[in-house]
Amino acid sequence: MGQLRSIIAGLVASTLLSPLAPVERGHAAAARTMAKPGPKSKPKPPAPSARCEMPKFRIVVDVGHTPDSYGALSARNDPEFGFNFRLGTLITAKLRDQGFAATRLLVTDGKARPSLFKRVSAANDGRADLLLSIHHDSVPDKLLETWEFDGAMSYFSDRFSGHSLFVSERNSHFATSLLLARMIGRQLKEQGLHYASQYTLPVMGRYRRQLLDKDLGVYRYDGLVVLSRTRSAAVLLEAGSIINRDEEMAMNSLERQELIAGAVAAAMAEFCGRR
Ligand SMILES: [Zn+2]
Numbered sequence: 409m410g411q412l413r414s415i416i417a418g419l420v421a422s423t424l425l426s427p428l429a430p431v432e433r434g435h436a437a438a439a440r441t442m443a444k445p446g447p448k449s450k451p452k453p454p455a456p457s458a459r460c461e462m463p464k465f466r467i468v469v470d471v472g473h474t475p476d477s478y479g480a481l482s483a484r485n486d487p488e489f490g491f492n493f494r495l496g497t498l499i500t501a502k503l504r505d506q507g508f509a510a511t512r513l514l515v516t517d518g519k520a521r522p523s524l525f526k527r528v529s530a531a532n533d534g535r536a537d538l539l540l541s542i543h544h545d546s547v548p549d550k551l552l553e554t555w556e557f558d559g560a561m562s563y564f565s566d567r568f569s570g571h572s573l574f575v576s577e578r579n580s581h582f583a584t585s586l587l588l589a590r591m592i593g594r595q596l597k598e599q600g601l602h603y604a605s606q607y608t609l610p611v612m613g614r615y616r617r618q619l620l621d622k623d624l625g626v627y628r629y630d631g632l633v634v635l636s637r638t639r640s641a642a643v644l645l646e647a648g649s650i651i652n653r654d655e656e657m658a659m660n661s662l663e664r665q666e667l668i669a670g671a672v673a674a675a676m677a678e679f680c681g682r683r
Contacts, residue, residue: 460537460680462507467676468536469503470514470527470634471496472543472644477520480546482650483564484557488544491659495647496542498665502673524633531638538588539642540672541634544659545572545604546651548613555653569655570604571596571668573626574617574644576635584641586620591678592645593624595671604649645672 472492473479479488496513503511514530516523531539545568552563573589575582593603603625607617617627629635635642647668650656658664 462677462680463509465508465510465680466535466537466640467503467508467511468514468531468534468539468640469496469500469511470531470539470541471516472541473520474515474517474523476518477523480544480650481563482544482656483555483562483653484656485560485562486650486656488546488650491544491647491650492542495544495659495665495668498669499540499542499672502669503676506673506677508673508676525637527634528637531640531642536638536640538676539634539638539640541642541644543644543646545646545649547649548611548615550613551611552651563651564653565651566653568604568606569649569652570602571625571648572604572607572646573624574629574632574635574646575620575626576630576632576642577628578630578636579642580639581641585635585643586626588641588675588679589626589643590621590624591675592643592672593621593626595675595678596668597624599667599671601667601671604646 471489473487473489475489478490479492481487482491493515496515500511500513512534514527516526516530518526527539527541547565547568551565551567553565554561555564556562573593575585575589579585596603605619605625606612607615607627608619610616617629620626620628629644632644635644648655648659648664650659
């Protein structure tokens, strides 16, 4: 009877424990699960982000926004989508040159919200290893000031500048996403670029974020669909502020674009070299 009771207790315990397992997320949890295979169990194939062979590693460079829903407007009234497209194209080319032959540029059309799910589907269906979403920054409306550009009343804010990186704790490869974001952040810092520190300030209101790396400018952004719903690691790069009049000019220069694309490519090479 005592033996039967302990068997039943064991069954109950395993039934109760198993639904908890999917709650554990991230790379560390996956590693723990894989660390103890039963003696007869087949070795599991590694998770998509668990290894890195440069020619096979599938990076999806996602151009933020769409031609119809173009994102922010720069201080000189140029849509963010164009900045994202130009930089995304250059980053894709640099990654391919570096040996990441399976890198692809993802351009989405249509309205804002459906386009987010199109991006996630494209990354998931293409079995991406990394989604890197490219954006350019603005400020909350209340911070905008006016000036005249090209004969038209236009908006600007020179108060903040710099790039920033975002990852989601809801992403199933959060640890890898954070590692990648830090590597990109470090490369950008080594190029002499600074990150946008304003996301921790009260003035940012609903755009306020938790700073995960105060040296390298990596923020947590759980609510973002492209970061949280993608099954691969995912990082969003706000490459710079286009509402800042000086930084907009810098972001328009091939020199700055090359600097950022080179930093991303160097970070990815470092990531693959470590695995
Ligand atoms: Zn954007």
